Amino acid sequence: MTALSLDRSTLDMRRGACPALSAPMMTGDGLLARVALTDAITPTQLAELCRLARRHGNGILDISARGNLQVRGLSGTSAPLLDAEIRALNLPLRDGLAVETPPLAGVDATEIADPRPIAEAIRQAAREIVGLAPKMSVVVDGGGQLRLSDLLADIRLVAISNEEGMRWKLLLGDTEATGRVFNVLRETDAISATLELLRKLAVMGTRARGRDLAAGLPKNNGVNHAASPFDTFHVSNNLFAAGIGPAFGQAKAEDLIALCDEAERLGIQSLKPAFDHSLLFFAAQTACEALTAFAGGNGFVTSPSDPRSAIAACSGSPACNSATIATHELAAKAAEDCGDLLDGSFKLHVTGCPKGCAHPEPSALAFCGTTAGLSLITQGKAADEPFASVAFADTNNSLRRIADLVRNERQTGENSAACLARLGPRRLAAAVMSGRP
Ligand code: SF4
Incomplete structure (x- = not known):
């Protein structure tokens, strides 16, 4: 793109539109541009991209559920500058149809x-x-x-x-x-x-x-739940991969730059943004372990047992103007208070509105912000019929009551997803409304 500003016809304001580097989408904190890659990049390149995000946007980056980088807080003037400067980095940018492979x-x-x-x-x-x-x-x-x-x-x-x-x-x-x-x-x-x-x-x-x-075709009986990327993987011979991610998929540019600088210092030359809001760093085992330790000490998610990795939260308020709740605050509270409920068997979906950007699939439990408070949904998408609606002030109590109910009712060997499915909407609603599990 050569123009130095974007007009409204260039900006895609539709909800559900797909942001791209050259066609950014309007959100609550300005324009959002997506950087989709087809291959690995170096930590130096990611750090440079973060510097551009700070220069042209508000310095906040997302790693999406599908593993795309997103630069937030751009203006009509700065978005084309970001576009041009990112293209000058010669990254393996994806153009056209999204054809995705595992990291x-x-x-x-x-x-x-x-x-x-x-x-x-x-x-x-x-x-x-x-x-x-x-x-x-x-x-x-x-x-x-x-x-x-x-x-x-x-x-x-x-x-x-x-x-x-x-x-x-x-x-x-x-x-x-x-x-x-x-x-x-x-x-x-x-x-x-x-x-x-x-x-x-x-x-x-x-x-x-x-x-x-797909009408009339048989249902697949494939894998139900993919492995978490937040771990260290032995890939082949001497190659390992360390999966690291910012909490709830969003990071400040300076935190990512610090992580990339440390990766550089450890001699790590290759990384890929990946699904579930992760970054996979490729290196020898010792370098992967050292980077994981650094990341864990600096607030990043590094383990599948971190309850934050079991929560899918959209940007929420104030980043998105459709949001009615501060999703990251609620998600952080849930991770703090309900570690045993968040056992990795399902994703707790915390969403600022029924669009459900962070988790388009049904979830065993979803909290959706509304103008009146919060809708609680089980075995469904954010826009599905709630089993209960609570006031904003009752949010934390409601979550705790559900966690208590699951803790008390869990059968031997049963995970949280299976327990929530067995309890069903009536038991969950009764627990939330009565306050007595
Ligand atoms: S789901 Fe979240 S990020 Fe998506 S439009 Fe609604 S509030 Fe915004």
Whole structure:
């Protein structure tokens, strides 16, 4: 982009619109630009990007649930400057259709197949296809230690080994567990089938999504819950990966710069933003462990047992002008008070409005801000029918009552997700309303 300011036609103000580097989206704290990468970058490059976020925006960055970097607080004048200066960094920026692969793709000794060549073939060929939904996404998952099973995808290719050898299972819509099985194919057929489905969706218009082609297809019985990226992974030979993330997916530029400086100091040369609001740093085991210790001491999430990693919270108030609650405050309180409820078996969804940006899938428990207070939803999305509505002042008590109920009612070997599902909306509502679990 060469213009030094953006007019309203350039700015995408629609709710549900997809922000991009050159098409930022308006939010409560200004314009939001997304930086989507197709490959690893160096800590120096991320630190430079953070400096640009500070210079042109408000110095706050998000790492999204899908692993995109987002720069917040831009103005109509500063957004094009950020665009130009980020492009000058020569990062592996993604253009066009989102075709996503797991963060350890191609280096993970345990994966069934390297998904990157297929992803690249689809990405290239899809450039010709116009008229797809702005948020259309294709996931190509070769298996391995870190899977994209929980991310929604219009089209998902999952590597499987069966008696005939290695094949790609093509699923339509939803997560891996709930997507519909379209076919099981060899590599070249999987690419052409994906492109054919994309062409079909383009003809159906920009509102058409993968699930619209899934009628009558059988449900997949895939993985229910992907492993957390907040851990240290032995990737292959001497290569390890350390998963580190800012609390609730949002960080100050200076905190990320300090983390990148430390990574540099430890000789770490490669990192990838990844799903679940994480950054994966690649290095030898000792460097990964040293960086994890530094990050943990500086407020980052570094372990799957950190209750903050079991919460999906959107930006909330004041960053987003649709928000009615300070989601991060509520989420921090929940992590502090309800560690045993947040056992990693589900994501507590804390959302500033029913749009539910942070967790588009249903959750075992969601807290949604409304103009009157808070809606509490179980086994649903933020916009679904609540089992209870409480005043703002009663928020913390309500959460504690639910945590107490689950603690008292949990059966041997039962995790929180299973317990919440068994208790159901009536028991949960009774606990919240009576105050007596
Ligand atoms: S879900 Fe959160 S971030 Fe998304 S529009 Fe609503 S308040 Fe804003």
